[in-house]
Amino acid sequence: MSDKEIDRADVIRDVCERRLRRKDAATLLSLTERQVQRLMNQFRQSGIEGLVSKRRGKPSNNRCPDKFKLYVLNLIQQYYADFGPTLATEKLHEDHGVDVSRETVRRWMISCGLWIPHAQRKPRVYQPRQRRDCLGELIQIDGSHHDWFEGRSPKCCLLVFIDDATGRLMHLRFGDTESTFDYLAATREYIEKHGRPLAFYSDRHSIFHVSKRDAHTNRITQYGRALQDLNIELICANSSQAKGRVERANQTLQDRLIKAMRLEYVNTIEQANTWLPCFIDDFNRRFAKPARFPKNMHRPFVGDVFDMDDTFAWHDTRVLSKSLTFQYDKVLYLVEPTEENSRLAGEAVKILDYPDGRIAVMYGERALECRIFDKLAEVDQGQIVENKRLGAVLSFAQKKQDEMDRADQRSRSKSMPKRRAQLRAIGRNPALD
Structure with a gap:
């Protein structure tokens, strides 16, 4: 009973x-x-x-015939042996015209050993990884999206840098989004304060990792290129459990950091980034552990501030036309036609797009002087006549502006850095000043 x-x-x-x-x-x-x-x-x-129910032990009146059950199982074994019950049910209906419920297919597959229920599967084993030996040997990094200011400011992202050997919070930085420029800015602040670690340990976000479908374009991301220039190894984890130290730190921060900012009346990103060093010192005093060996593996940065600026800029390449022009982010750049530059037609130049909106054009180690014409800026025809060299280009752009009158067609390129596009959208055109 x-x-x-x-x-x-x-x-x-x-x-x-x-x-x-x-x-x-x-x-x-x-x-x-x-x-x-x-x-x-x-x-x-x-x-x-x-x-006691009289129907117990008796087959259901709505049961499928045994002959039909065998027919369905033969189809599954022949064509869909490695399919799940849901997908197998869909294919039976689409390709064979067999209408049977998903739950029935699941029970039949379990009875024949074609499907193992999740409750009966062996749990995956995640062996614990020992901490690294020295400070700065491995730094785990991650971004945590959360309502950090509890509605006092919009939701934002906290970039967390934590040392694997000691569990110390090395650096924290709030940003509007988890973008490449935010990580580059946070990494620059980290290096200026602590030096260069041996390796960063991250997830497989597109900021750090190039997927297979995008591998034919660039084999390395902008962030990976910056770390390569700094001689820092970038390691991507296969799962969240692999970088559990920074994941657990995020949970702690979402509890303690939020409450601490509430008590300190920190309400904006700017206030938080200024106050965060105080919180980091208090956090490390409570939770950090001593490293197995006292050696600090951080290395000093060799170079000046200009080298640092170039390293943490957005790098891209363009090929100069016969008229010594190239286009970047829907902006036409004209290289000064000097005798030395006239030999560069058809050559590739490197574009350095800085976080503050500046653009530099390099050919090898030499900087090229350029003038720009922004196709998205409003142009007065009277100014076109005054500029002798840009007259033909500006005339062509004037016609294009008349055609592209809708706002959705007058947007910046989506492939460009987000911060750069925003700065350019509100900037003036130096070529027309």
């Missing part, structure tokens, strides 16, 4: 012995009074066995 039938037997016994009214028993069992009377008759006639 089932537990439900055992409980029902106690109620029916009380009704038969007049300790309970039939109406109350119907309410307790969620049955009608007539059904309670039938159960009483069965109990008086056969005892407690009379309350």
Whole structure:
């Protein structure tokens, strides 16, 4: 007997012995009074066995024929042996015209050993990884999106740098989004404060990792290129559990950091980035552990501030046309036609797009002087006449502006850095000043 039938037997016994009214028993069992009377008759006639369902052990009237079941299982074994029940059900309906429920297919596949339920699968084993030996040997990095200011400011992202050997918070930085420029800015601040670590350990975000479908274009990301220039190894984890130290730190920060900012009346990103060093010192005093060996593996940065600027800029390449022009982010750049530059037609030049909106054009180690014409800026025809050299180009752009009058066609290139596009959108055109 089932537990439900055992409980029902106690109620029916009380009704038969007049300790309970039939109406109350119907309410307790969620049955009608007539059904309670039938159960009483069965109990008086056969005892407690009379309350056992007569259908137990018998096949359902709506069951599928055994011949149909074998036909479906043969199709699954022949074509869909490694499919899941849901996908196998869809393919049976689409390719073979077999209509059967997903749950039925799942039970049939389990009975034949073609599918193992998740409850019966062996759990995956994640062996713990020992901490690194020295400070700066491996720095785990991650971005945590959260309502950090509890509605006092818009939701933002916290970039977390934590040392693997000690569990120390090395650096924190708030940003609007988890973008390449935000990581480059945070990494620059880290290096200026601590030096260059041996390696950064991150997830497989597109900022750090190039997927296979994009591998034919660039084999390395902008962030990976910057770390390569700094001689820092970038390691991408296969799972969140692999970089569990920074993931657990994010959970702690989402509890303690939020409450600390509330008590300190920190309400904006700018205030938080200024106040964060105080929180980092208090956090490390409570939770940091000593490294196995006292050696600090951070290395100083060799170079000046200009080298640092170039390293953490967005790098791209363009090929100069015969007229010594190239286009970048829907802006036409004209290289000064000096005798030395006239030999560069058809050569590739490197574009350095700085976070503050500046653009530098390099050919090898030499900087090229350029003038720009922004096709998206409003142009006055009178100014076109004054500029002798850009007259033909500006005339062509004027016609294009008349055609591209809708706002959706006058947007910046989506492939360009987000911060750069925003700065350019509100900037003036130096060629027209």
